[in-house]
Amino acid sequence: MESANVNIVSDCFIKPKFTSSEAQEPTYFSPWDLAMMSVNYIQKGLLFRLPENQDFSITAFLDDLKDSLSATLTHFHPLAARLSTVKQQNPPSFSVFIDPNNSPGARFIHSSVSLTIADILTPTDVPLVVQSFFDHHKAIDHDGHELSLLSVQVTELIDGIFIGCSINHMVVDGTSFWHFFNSWSEVFRSNTIARPPVIKRWVPAGSDPILTLPFTREDEYIDRPNPPVLRERIFCFSSDSLAKLKAKVNSECNTTKISTLQSLSALMWRCMTRARRFPGDKETGCRLAVNNRRRLSPPLPDNYFGNSIQTVRVTTTAGELLDHSIGWTAWRLHEAVANHDDKEIRELMDSWVKSPFVYKMGAYFDGNSIQMGSSPRFDMYGNEFGLGKGLAVLSGYANKFDGKVTLYQGREGGGSIDLEVCMLPENMRALETDEEFMSVVRGEIGF
Structure with a gap:
């Protein structure tokens, strides 16, 4: 199955249906955007069951997708640049x-593969072929000088349809990625957009609205890491199991402040560190992606279109992490998130303006830490495109490394969460037999 070929059926570019005067002006980046220049595009998509009614026409469906995409790009015009x-x-x-100027628009690909939904969802690990359901494989954001900033790939399976989007990470963070995806689905259904995007970028007060980077050589800001072969597996956590985990963590700390996400992050950090079998004095860290929009004062609107994320990092030694309780770990993560406020954000951004940098994947993501990315708060399964509720959210090659954990909305809803975990094969085998971890996956956690 890994060698199943995804064949390109057609390939075109889509422009906005209407072009406003604002859409004809350049858009300048914030520090958050510019720091992303050397990371991969965001690649996320949804797998749907092929409609069983006889009237369904893939040609008509694709035409409707293209037409609604063109209308959506009228509002999200940077994606066509x-x-x-x-x-x-x-x-x-x-x-x-x-x-x-001089852009053909967003790319739209129709492809096909001789696989079934079961071929994708039944295996324990996410099949490697899923990476071929996305365009811009291994591209980094700087490649957006030549590549489209948005590429949609619609892949026909024998009994399903996969809609995958690759979007330049300088242009969007996860919040903006799903804002676009939600809006496109909304236009497809009703030809309306409830929350038009706010395109103008935020820059620190007192800085030039056009930020510059003090680099002269490409190797100062371009990095194309070649990560080792990883296993990628999705673990599903029920709302009941997560509620028990959160209650246990808060009880240990005699508080009610620790969130479900902080509790789950603490679990992953402990169990993935144990699976890696580090010596006790080895330093290990946990990075959490944090949305800055509401943390700024005054806050940015939720529909701010661009990057407004940073990571907070907590470090300790492997021995200290595993000697303490999960509550101790979760409280440290909670404090780091709680302290990430307007003052800290502005200090970090002012520091960036004085000494700009870009994230280099090879150096930024060390093999001793884990990173929790994306968010189960994003509306993923509300995107239906007339196909009914999606069967699974899946991602491409982008931004994966040993220790990357991606949070998805659980398909069953009600506060359930799916985790996409990437680890070296020997470490994944150890995680799969970790009793603390698997007891939460099974919902057997107790006090």
């Missing part, structure tokens, strides 16, 4: 921006 760079000689620096 490309990146451009202007270089300055004295001092040596350059600025990168979203350039609406």
Whole structure:
């Protein structure tokens, strides 16, 4: 199955149905955006069952998708553009921006593969072929100078349809990615958008609205890591099991403040560290992606379209982590998130303006830590496109490494969460037999 070929049936570009004067102006980036220049595109998508009614036509369906995408791009016009760079000689620096000129639009691919839904969802691990359901394989954001900033790939299976989006991570974070996806589904159903995006980027007070990067050589800001072969598996946590975990964690700390996500992150950090069999004095960390929109004062609107995320990191030694209770771990994560406030965000951004940097995947994600990304709060299963509720959320190659954990909305709803876990094969085998971890997966956790 891994060698099943995904065949391209057709390939075109989609432009916004209407172009406003705002859409003809360049869009300049925030520090949050520019720091993403060397990471991969965000690649997420939904698997649907093929409608059983005789009237369904894939040709008509694709036409409807293209038409609704064009209407959606009227509002999300940066996704139809490309990146451009202007270089300055004295001092040596350059600025990168979203350039609406001379772009063919967003890419739209129709592909097919001779596989069934069961071939994708039945195996223990996510099949490698899923990576071929996404365009821009291994692309980094800087490639958006030549590649489309958005590429949609619709893959026909024998009994299903997969709709995958690859979006440049300089242009969107997870919140904005799903805001676009939700809006596209909404336009498909009703030709309306309830929450138009706010396109103008936030920059720190007192800084130039056009931020520059003080680099002269590509190797200062371009990094294309080649991660080792990983196993990728999705674990499902019921709302009941998560409620028990949260209650246990809070009880241990005599508090009610620790969230479900902080409790689950503590579990993953402990169990993945145990699976890696580190010596007791080895430093290990847990990074949590945090949405800054509501943490700023005044807050940014929820429909702010761009990046507004940072990570908070807690570190300790493997011995200290495993010697203490899960409540001790969760409380430390809780404190890190609680302390990430307006003052800290602005200090970090002011520091970035004084000394700009970009995240380099190879250096940023060390093999001793874990990173919790995405969010189960995103509306993933509300995107139906006339096909009914999706069967699974799946992702591509992008931004995966040993220790990456991606949080998804559970398909059963009600506060359930699905985790996509990436680990080295020997470490994944150890995680699968970790009793603390598997007891929560099975819902058998007790006090």
